Amino acid sequence: MHMADALLSPAVGTTFWAGTLAAIAYCSKRLKETMDEKMVPLMGVLGAFIFAAQMINFTIPATGSSGHLGGGIILSVILGPYAAFIVIASVLTVQALFFADGGLLALGCNIWNLGIYPCFIAYSLIYKPLVSYGATPGRIAFAAFISGVVGLQLGAFSVVMQTLLSGRSELPFGTFVLLMQPVHLGIGIVEGFATAGVINFIKSARPEIFESTFSARPLAADISLRKVFVGLLIAAVLTGGMLSWFASTNPDGLEWAIEKTFGKPELPEHTQSIASSLKKIQESTSFLPEYAFKKTENTEAPKKEEAWPNVDAGKSLSGVVGSSIVIGMVLLIGFSIKAMRRRI
Numbered sequence: 485m486h487m488a489d490a491l492l493s494p495a496v497g498t499t500f501w502a503g504t505l506a507a508i509a510y511c512s513k514r515l516k517e518t519m520d521e522k523m524v525p526l527m528g529v530l531g532a533f534i535f536a537a538q539m540i541n542f543t544i545p546a547t548g549s550s551g552h553l554g555g556g557i558i559l560s561v562i563l564g565p566y567a568a569f570i571v572i573a574s575v576l577t578v579q580a581l582f583f584a585d586g587g588l589l590a591l592g593c594n595i596w597n598l599g600i601y602p603c604f605i606a607y608s609l610i611y612k613p614l615v616s617y618g619a620t621p622g623r624i625a626f627a628a629f630i631s632g633v634v635g636l637q638l639g640a641f642s643v644v645m646q647t648l649l650s651g652r653s654e655l656p657f658g659t660f661v662l663l664m665q666p667v668h669l670g671i672g673i674v675e676g677f678a679t680a681g682v683i684n685f686i687k688s689a690r691p692e693i694f695e696s697t698f699s700a701r702p703l704a705a706d707i708s709l710r711k712v713f714v715g716l717l718i719a720a721v722l723t724g725g726m727l728s729w730f731a732s733t734n735p736d737g738l739e740w741a742i743e744k745t746f747g748k749p750e751l752p753e754h755t756q757s758i759a760s761s762l763k764k765i766q767e768s769t770s771f772l773p774e775y776a777f778k779k780t781e782n783t784e785a786p787k788k789e790e791a792w793p794n795v796d797a798g799k800s801l802s803g804v805v806g807s808s809i810v811i812g813m814v815l816l817i818g819f820s821i822k823a824m825r826r827r828i
């Protein structure tokens with residue numbers, strides 16, 4: 485559900501940029517007051533895992549579309565909403581800057597859609613009321629499933645509203661919303677099951693993490709996160725480096741809905757305004773665009789159909805390098821907040 489710049493007007497794009505930056509500043513302020521320093525490395529490796537997991541699109545049966553994990557609920561349950569939002573914002577920023585996944589003008593909207601709704605609405609208003617202290621794995625799985633579905637539905641509807649506010653007449657509201665919501669319901673159901681599985685797996689390995697997050701108390705000094713950290717790091721490398729070969733070749737839910745509405749999977753790009761300037765910046769910063777080595781233009785060569793599984797060194801490198809960049813960015817942010825706390 486990574487929006488391209490062509491879907492947005494500059495006014496809408498910059499408005500959501502402002503809202504997203506305000507949310508990041510607020511989360512940073514809250515983390516400066518409450519963050520458990522032992523959780524900073526976990527934030528980094530979880531971000532790497534979500535980055536790698538988002539590279540794997542899964543097929544939505546009977547639609548011809550696909551979807552991928554959002555990750556907002558997983559992050560929120562393990563880290564709390566403020567740290568989760570910082571991590572998902574870091575993941576999406578790395579994707580846009582270095583892999584041209586989602587536009588730079590649209591980055592504020594993408595962070596908002598994949599961060600605000602799961603972290604501050606689905607988690608806070610659905611997951612937490614459903615899960616009491618010491619809840620059973622079944623109750624946790626149910627709450628995670630429902631929260632994942634609701635968060636993605638809200639994000640999908642937000643995409644429709646953002647295109648409507650941008651005046652994109654190529655995507656009439658009624659048609660677009662009737663395509664976006666059902667296909668993202670299918671994606672949300674798959675994500676809900678995956679979210680429940682990941683959360684219960686980590687809870688079984690280190691339940692103290694969830695107890696600490698749920699009660700807003702720091703972890704005890706004798707609690708080690710090394711095994712969880714190493715396990716997630718290995719999962720991120722394997723997911724981005726190898727499992728990404730098995731990603732579905734179908735268009736994702738957003739592209740599918742655009743194609744069904746407009747006739748093509750993408751709208752015409754802006755030729756002027758801030759969007760075109762940002763596109764040039766993105767072309768210069770993205771060294772592995774679309775998670776592959778840069779290709780030289782050859783209009784005479786026929787376009788090859790993408791194989792499945794797509795064993796691709798460029799994709800593997802993208803998974804490993806991208807995960808590493810996310811870890812570095814999140815650690816930098818986390819330890820910067822930690823340093824600010826010490827000055828208080």
